[in-house]
Amino acid sequence: MERLNNNGKFISRGYAYLHFEIRNHGYYPPDKCVWWEAININTGEAEYHAHRKRDIKQMIDNKGN
Secondary structure, rough: EEEEEEOOOOOOOOOOEOOEEEEEEEOOOOOOOEEEEEEOOOOOOOOEEOHHHHHHHHHHHHHHH
16 A cells, blocks of 8 residues: 655655655665665755664654754
């Protein structure tokens, strides 16, 4: 199911968290790991990258402090 976010774009894969869209980019062979990316819904720019979704959420939460 697609969800509409604030700027009119559909979130077809990923998660909405605060004002970010969190996407899983899957396994990246050169790094031999999975990468997650947090995209700011307002600006459309990727602000955070991490190996786990939990780490992305912590980065977003810590930004508010």
